[in-house]
Amino acid sequence: MALYHNQPMAHAQEPTAAPIEHRFNPYSDNGGSILAIAGTDFSVIAGDTRQSEGYNIQTRYARKVWQLTDKAVLATNGFAADGNNFVKRVKQRLEWYEHAHHKPMGLKSIARMIQTMLYGKRFFPYYVYNILGGIEEDGSGAVYSFDPVGSYEREACRAAGAAQSLIQPFLDNQIYFKNQQPEPGSQPFIPGNLPLATVLSLVVDSFTSATERHIEVGDGMEIYIVMARDRTTDDLLGEGKLQKGMEIEELGTLGEGQGERTFLVRQALKRD
Amino acid sequence: MENNGGSVVAMIGKDCVAIASDLRLGNQAVGIASNFDKVFPVNDKLYYGLPGLATDVYTLKEHLRFRVNMYRMKEEREITPKTFTHLVSSTLYEKRFGPFFIEPVVAGLPTPTELDPHPKPFISTMDTIGCVTTPKDFAVAGTAADKLYGVAEGLWEPDLEPEDLFETVSQTLLNAVDRDALSGWGAVVHIITHDKVITRTLRARMD
Amino acid sequence: MECAFGITGKDYVLLCSDMAAGRSIIRMKSDENKIKALGPHLAMAYGGEPGDTNNFAEYVERNMRLYHIRNHYPLLPASASAWIRRTLAESIRSRNPYAVNLLLAGYDTTTSKPHLYWIDYLGTKAVVPYAAHGMGVYVSLSTMDKWWFNDMNKREGVEVLKKCIDEVQKRITVHFNFNCILIDKDGIHNINIDSQDPLAELESESKAASGDIVVDAPNSPLDVGVTA
Numbered sequence: 001m002a003l004y005h006n007q008p009m010a011h012a013q014e015p016t017a018a019p020i021e022h023r024f025n026p027y028s029d030n031g032g033s034i035l036a037i038a039g040t041d042f043s044v045i046a047g048d049t050r051q052s053e054g055y056n057i058q059t060r061y062a063r064k065v066w067q068l069t070d071k072a073v074l075a076t077n078g079f080a081a082d083g084n085n086f087v088k089r090v091k092q093r094l095e096w097y098e099h100a101h102h103k104p105m106g107l108k109s110i111a112r113m114i115q116t117m118l119y120g121k122r123f124f125p126y127y128v129y130n131i132l133g134g135i136e137e138d139g140s141g142a143v144y145s146f147d148p149v150g151s152y153e154r155e156a157c158r159a160a161g162a163a164q165s166l167i168q169p170f171l172d173n174q175i176y177f178k179n180q181q182p183e184p185g186s187q188p189f190i191p192g193n194l195p196l197a198t199v200l201s202l203v204v205d206s207f208t209s210a211t212e213r214h215i216e217v218g219d220g221m222e223i224y225i226v227m228a229r230d231r232t233t234d235d236l237l238g239e240g241k242l243q244k245g246m247e248i249e250e251l252g253t254l255g256e257g258q259g260e261r262t263f264l265v266r267q268a269l270k271r272d
Numbered sequence: 273m274e275n276n277g278g279s280v281v282a283m284i285g286k287d288c289v290a291i292a293s294d295l296r297l298g299n300q301a302v303g304i305a306s307n308f309d310k311v312f313p314v315n316d317k318l319y320y321g322l323p324g325l326a327t328d329v330y331t332l333k334e335h336l337r338f339r340v341n342m343y344r345m346k347e348e349r350e351i352t353p354k355t356f357t358h359l360v361s362s363t364l365y366e367k368r369f370g371p372f373f374i375e376p377v378v379a380g381l382p383t384p385t386e387l388d389p390h391p392k393p394f395i396s397t398m399d400t401i402g403c404v405t406t407p408k409d410f411a412v413a414g415t416a417a418d419k420l421y422g423v424a425e426g427l428w429e430p431d432l433e434p435e436d437l438f439e440t441v442s443q444t445l446l447n448a449v450d451r452d453a454l455s456g457w458g459a460v461v462h463i464i465t466h467d468k469v470i471t472r473t474l475r476a477r478m479d
Numbered sequence: 480m481e482c483a484f485g486i487t488g489k490d491y492v493l494l495c496s497d498m499a500a501g502r503s504i505i506r507m508k509s510d511e512n513k514i515k516a517l518g519p520h521l522a523m524a525y526g527g528e529p530g531d532t533n534n535f536a537e538y539v540e541r542n543m544r545l546y547h548i549r550n551h552y553p554l555l556p557a558s559a560s561a562w563i564r565r566t567l568a569e570s571i572r573s574r575n576p577y578a579v580n581l582l583l584a585g586y587d588t589t590t591s592k593p594h595l596y597w598i599d600y601l602g603t604k605a606v607v608p609y610a611a612h613g614m615g616v617y618v619s620l621s622t623m624d625k626w627w628f629n630d631m632n633k634r635e636g637v638e639v640l641k642k643c644i645d646e647v648q649k650r651i652t653v654h655f656n657f658n659c660i661l662i663d664k665d666g667i668h669n670i671n672i673d674s675q676d677p678l679a680e681l682e683s684e685s686k687a688a689s690g691d692i693v694v695d696a697p698n699s700p701l702d703v704g705v706t707a
Binding site: 275276297299302303304305307308325326327330331334370 | 616
């Protein structure tokens with residue numbers, strides 16, 4: 001037996017105390033953060049582009065925000081594979097709807113459809129937090145937020161994902177004016193009617209803050225701006241309206257177009 | 273930390289510092305007291321906050337009071353914020369393998385000396401075993417730390433005057449603890465300037 | 480399976496504890512006094528691990544007594560709370576810690592102010608106007624939140640206490656008997672909370688001989704000139 005330093009097949013001779021169990025975990029958390037803010041006649045939906053698993057960055061550019069229709073944009077966060085697949089199936093359902101009804105699905109109908117689709121998988125859920133933003137039938141800006149099993153609500157703003165705990169209290173303060181009082185004699189604060197420029201800078205500040213303090217947030221930022229029909233675009237496209245380093249493009253209409261316009265603003269996030 | 277809840281934030285301004293805490297003392301999810309201050313004075317230029325396990329808040333506070341009094345008698349001068357930070361740090365490290373469950377935050381204005389006639393406002397924070405960090409902007413600790421980071425990062429700017437610093441630190445604390453179930457139930461803010469300390473108790477959500 | 484409350488008023492403090500003793504679902508005793516007088520104007524309601532409770536309560540009691548003998552005056556509520564807290568805080572990091580939670584109630588004769596302290600086995604201390612320990616917290620804290628107000632007179636305080644007990648008996652499946660005391664400038668008084676008018680006895684007594692201590696300190700101070 002001295003022939004081998006360690007006995008060959010030793011493992012086969014040793015009886016194991018208990019059967020070794022290997023359990024497949026179908027979920028993962030891919031970090032990142034999303035947020036959406038509604039205005040009176042526009043809606044801003046944003047997300048970062050880093051995708052990670054633990055301390056490993058899988059890619060510095062992965063989409064989390066998706067244009068669904070001319071007046072709806074969906075942001076997904078959580079398990080990226082589920083997110084991508086969910087968006088794919090939402091888009092498929094939207095296409096079927098258009099074929100059946102010869103018109104694109106309205107925003108609140110998309111919201112209800114998303115809740116049905118999510119709850120449909122109540123016992124094997126999509127591990128995804130969704131935020132839907134866009135323009136309502138009446139031309140108002142809207143944000144709907146969902147939990148992974150379809151509980152949803154229309155709100156003026158919402159943050160989700162890894163940096164939700166960092167961003168949401170900031171939004172409570174700046175969008176809902178929590179813990180603030182108007183000066184005596186001045187107008188009361190009404191959440192959800194801030195000008196676009198203010199909303200954009202709050203979105204940028206939220207993500208730069210989150211990038212500063214959260215390792216799973218960073219690399220790039222994609223901000224979708226959906227504007228109601230007949231709304232001016234001067235506050236976005238005018239000279240000097242965009243911050244340094246921002247690139248803007250207009251996304252063409254997906255259907256026949258009823259006048260809503262969607263813009264995509266990209267910006268790099270701090271690299272340290 | 274999650275046993276009793278509570279949070280502290282400190283910020284640097286222009287020739288001033290601020291330190292603030294919530295007032296909740298809980299037993300897990302049950303609120304016990306809404307008068308549990310976690311920020312204590314060392315002298316009129318130096319305050320510190322002790323968020324964490326409430327029993328250790330008392331024990332550490334009394335221990336530090338003893339050590340600072342001894343220092344004062346032996347040295348016949350007031351302890352500086354930097355020295356006090358190291359005192360807290362080494363006190364925590366003494367219990368390296370059975371730590372106090374406290375993450376202290378120190379905020380103070382060093383008194384001008386001949387060697388350093390224009391000292392900078394000072395804040396510092398530590399982990400439970402006394403590893404020190406001395407930020408240039410703000411320090412947060414407690415159960416709402418992540419929320420405090422987010423709001424402070426968004427609201428804070430350099431060289432705030434005392435009243436503006438008060439507004440910034442108050443808004444940061446209130447909005448952060450309103451999103452934390454274990455913090456809140458009132459808040460207290462101290463603004464330390466060279467000629468006075470302004471202490472205000474804030475009206476806050478009580479849920 | 481225990482329950483204790485404390486309520487402060489204008490010039491008094493109420494302390495109330497259940498009287499059950501037992502193990503898990505078995506009750507072996509329903510007349511166990513779990514309130515201990517620690518001095519002429521100081522008492523505590525205690526609960527926790529059986530064995531630890533009585534041992535710790537007696538330890539505190541004898542130390543309070545020792546202080547009284549050495550100094551010819553009792554430890555004031557604030558100082559007593561600090562001593563008890565520290566004892567528990569040292570105990571929790573020792574090899575065999577006491578598992579005792581308590582409500583400490585006292586009347587400060589120097590400032591004429593009632594004191595109530597919520598203290599748990601970790602050495603956590605809260606200075607509170609009203610408090611509860613045990614199962615009672617889930618129903619009585621909200622009752623006290625609703626009905627308690629500043630500077631209540633004795634009758635109003637007893638009313639709040641009765642509301643708490645009613646709530647416990649209504650909402651908690653376990654049946655409790657309660658034992659209550661009231662501490663004011665005259666010392667510690669037993670209160671029969673089940674009676675129609677719990678304060679009647681107390682009021683007639685104080686009319687008959689004001690300044691009488693009804694429930695004595697465990698042993699009244701010996702006047703033999705013992706010095707520290």
